[in-house]
Amino acid sequence: MSALAKYLLACGHEVSGSDRAAGERTEELSALGAAVSIGSNAGNPRLRAADVVVYTSAVPEEDEELTAARESGKTVWKRSELLKAVSDAFSHVVAVAGSHGKTTCTAMCAHILESARVPFAAHIGGEDSELGNFYMSGHDFFVTEACEYKKNLLEVEAEKAVLLNIDRDHMECYRDEEELVDTFRRYCGKAKLAFVCADDAKCRGLGDFSTFGIDAAGADYRASELRQSGEKYSFTVSEYGKSLCRIRLNAAGRCNVYNALAAFSVMRSYGFDEQEIRQGLESFRAVKRRFESIGSWTGASFICDYAHHPREIAATIATAERMCRGKLYAVFQPHTYSRTKFLMGDFVKALRPVKNLMIYKTYPAREYYDEEGSAKTLARNVGNCLYAESIRELMTWLKTTLQPGDIVLFLGAGDIYYAAQYLLRELNK
Template sequence: MNKVPFYGASIVCLDDPNIQEIIPHISRKLITYGFSSQADIRAAEVLVEPRGTSFSCYIDGKLAGKVCLRLHGRHNALNALATIAVARELDIDFTAAAATLAEFAGTDRRMQRIGTAHDVLVIDDYGHHPTEIQAVLSTTRDAWDRRTIVCFQPHRYSRSQLLMEDFGQAFYQADSVFVLPIYAAGEDPIPNVTSDALVTSIVKHGHKEVQTVDDLEQATEALSKIVKPGDLVLTLGAGDVWKVARDLAKRLSDGSIRIGPDSTESPAKASVKGV
């Protein structure tokens, strides 16, 4: 950051412990944002609800106004703060920045609402890193507070191996979890790095309703057997798990799946096939 030109600035999240650690060593202009009371651009009174996220924005300790996003989650409130900081450096006033943010509808595969039928909400998200997964699950809980059923497709053998323990602790806010085979993304398999191993890690860390499914079709079938009105189904992963979300939403919509107030089968129980 000390290589930023004298006329530039570094815009950083003050809530991040790593940023806090390096701040004393930064000699160039620094603009901070976050939920911390010490941030130059701060969000307060954050509200996450089905229609999106809203918060009061303070700049240099003074209330600038309210920001309303169509996006969900506290992490998106932070993203909006960073955008406001950039806009301010470009001499774009707060009102214009907030108005533009309010119009932004997001991107595909980021908390993307695929459909709702029979009061079952189906959402797809690209999240495939434990930190992303935790953020998405926290957001769905804040916004909808529904029973949450997750279909997760791990991405890359190397990532699964490196973050096995972290994945084990990433799904606490999911009520039930189905884990697909690892999406290779061009990698060769690594011995003992499998979806079964991931399920074992998740179970070891205390989750009670998790199991593997063999493929996308089986995932859709498994979800169709346990969903009931009021549920939220979330597909997660950077591969082709999005197909499960779209297939499930279509079947719910066209009546291929008949659901009632009670599921036709018990939710996924903590288990690993073949163990």
Template sequence: MNLHSIKQVYLVGIGGIGMSGLARYFNHLGCAVFGYDKTETPLTDALKVEGMEVIFADDAALIPALFAEPNERTLIIFTPAIPKDSAILNYFKAAGFELFKRSQVLGIISESLFTVAVAGTHGKTTTSSLITHVLTEAGKDCSAFLGGIATNYNSNILYGNSNIVVVEADEYDRSFLTLQPDIAVITSMDADHLDIYGSHEQLTESFQLFASQVKAGGKLIAKQGLPLAHTFTSYTINTEAADAIAHNMRVQEGSFYFDFENGEVTINNIEMGIPGMHNIENAVAAIQVALYMDVEADAIKAALASFQGVKRRFEYVIRNERNVYIDDYAHHPEELKACIASVKKLYPNHKLTTVFQPHLYSRTRDFADGFAEALDMTDELLMLDIYPARELPMEGVDAHTILNRMKLQDKHLLNKQQVIEHVQAQQPQLLLTVGAGDIDQLVNPLKQALQHVE
């Protein structure tokens, strides 16, 4: 595929966060961009405002005539999350088009650039966004393909004028194996996506392969303790054992502060623009990347203070004297533990009401005990039914699979409308919504419910 010859692009699953980044990239290059997705969302609305054509019916008759037959000017991109029986997907297959996964296209785009790739079962979106922001603020005008909407730029993609690109490297469907980074970061390797990998061992094997693809002379940075067979720069918080560490972590006037040390460089009194101990750990990895790329310590410190976070990553929806409402994408037990712990550290004297939507039947089945343990950390739980995403229901797997394992007594299984009514009636002082499905549709109604006081 010659990127320079592409004039029209069709994305099957254009509304996904990674796919929409590619859509914006090709639109920026001047290509005619079209796409299909199952559901209309604020993100697909934004793509349409930016000049792209998006449909929401899986009907091959709606595909523009531009895509009547394969040619060198046409690129078809699909996400593996699209069902195999999709009419639009099968139209392109039957017509003889060569179909590219998002990861393949990202690999082609990045292969001629200095690539910083961030992988991990959790933490990769915030870490890649932190790296992007530090480099940008330091004058290293990088491009970036992110797995979330970076608040500083209100986008999941940046168009830089240098040869540097920051890429979120997704382990789902082994997508990250299309990348050959100059600098790679691995934030975590917890068991996940077992519907794809089958076992934690196979997931670990894929991360080993990703680590092996770092270019000769490149750098591998990984969280301390990860089972990697490759030499890497380790990072962590609260220990002297790693190569790069954060210590003296504290909360002052609602903000997190820490000191950084890697044996060569010390940066004291760093203020984080976003909260959370887990985000301090993400910041340590970002600092080490920036130092490898010759960014000055003062520039790093200033950039971390001005970083505004990523949409749905510990995002404050309301923060006033009466209510605090935080929304987060956490959908794995380890993410939930980190998120809930950070909320309770910030607000130790508040009762925490958590609204959680499990994501995938298979993930609920595989990690039910972990979910129960994490959710027992909250004070009140409002549980939604499982968001199935790409899966069909599994016999014996539902929200009770988690609820029945929990010790917490103050727990309720509710639908979305009941959650809104409960919040409206109870007016919780501290509210947290977490999940990766369509729970984001509750954010504005819950915000209104908290702001509307009789």
């Protein structure tokens, strides 16, 4: 939401809003000229002055300000409706969807557009190390994430669409997996041109769309001759069987070969030169909370990752294990009770191999407590691990065990990132 607020401010609109707690985002928006208040208040004078009221999925339906806006006859939009209105202002709209990798692929697309020096805006779900979560130089291209939560991706009118993968997530919003897959099919079908991952069985079964992949020999865009240096990859890109160029990524992980290949495919379809695309992809460094090193204490490295789905967790742990010279310690904060409950078996399978594991209290987001999907229940099911309710407990555990060469991996999409930063500051005092 903050990225959309930045866009409106950049266009000269008067922006106000509220959040339940102050933080980096609220401070940033205030500095840009937004009128920000903390806490929901039905009598908020800025609410009365607003022409349009926009809310996110994290806001409960019974929220004071949301209720007051509706009762007073205000125009009330979901965040996805504002995103659609914003995208309508651009000549070309590129949307990136998928259960994993949306933020990174979107940021990579933005770097390609910057390299090509065309006017564009980027709406990024995370914080790119150079561009932030919003960047604008003009209204030719708009690149944005398209999230499947509550089928929000169907609101975006994309000229060209990317689908990275399909996995079981946000299942509280879907009747079954078939409905989830069908929603992605509809998303691809709405675009003039869609690019799907040929290595993903569910994507492959959606229909006759353009494809990208590594293993699928018949993919329209293919990465081959993969070489690994540490955790970073280089590869050759082929277009319809013809070799175009070699790319050396500065972002770690094989998953980023897929993200880069997807970005290459969709941007190439606009006629951008392969060298412009290569330069853009190689200029991309990282998105915050994507295997981000935040510092060290007594020779032990602290790394944060947004992984909050079992598949992401397993991949991130595997990467950390390959890098680790000492012991690997993992702290995982479950994100929402519904996800943990639905994927409990998968979470247990992903986490149980970790020898030094702490499960941290659930980040509920928009949800209410559910014992079946709680972090405590997950910890019991995993078995050989610890459970923590406070940062103090995390500090005591790590302070008495860490040695030089160890890695502490903080996993989750909630406030574990800020807890890790606070913990590191306290340890280094």
